[in-house]
Amino acid sequence: MTKFLLAVHVLAAIVAVGPVTVAASMFPPAVRRALASPDDARAVETVALLHRICRVYALVGVVVPVFGFATASDMGVLGDTWLVVSIALTAVAALVLVALVLPRQSALVESGGTRDGGGTREATVRLAMFTGLFNLLWATVTVLMIVRPGSTTGA
DSSP, X not given: OHHHHHHHHHXXXXXXXXXXXXXXXXXXXXXXXXXXXXXXXXXXXXXXXXXXXXXXXXXXTTHHHHHHHHHHHHHXXXXXXXXXXXXXXXXXXXXXXXXXXXXXXXXXXXXXXXXXXXXXXHXXXXXXXXXXXXHHHHHHHHHHHHHOTTOTTOO
């Protein structure tokens, strides 16, 4: 059962978190392109699509910690330090996504890329910073999941 849970956990992480990290990273430059060419309908559509990908896959991403907890419980490692740190970092990453990335993306999408709606370069730079933080947190969790410091099965 452990192998099944672990496989689902890893696949869910790849399928759910991967698209969010990529789409969120692509979003700020896409908004800048839309700002530079306000008449380019395709640029505006791209921004909306990237935001939709982030929202949908963020919801799908809920299964990652669910199967992660099930896997950890089955492996008997719920109290291991590397896992507790990973859980904490996952919670912070989720908070960054829900509180800092998605609302800023929504504001930029709703403004239609207009300056008076908050579609300024400063807003996209700030969004890129929060997106980078989100991606860094997930990269750290991924490394912890692979290395598992102190684990008898760690590399």
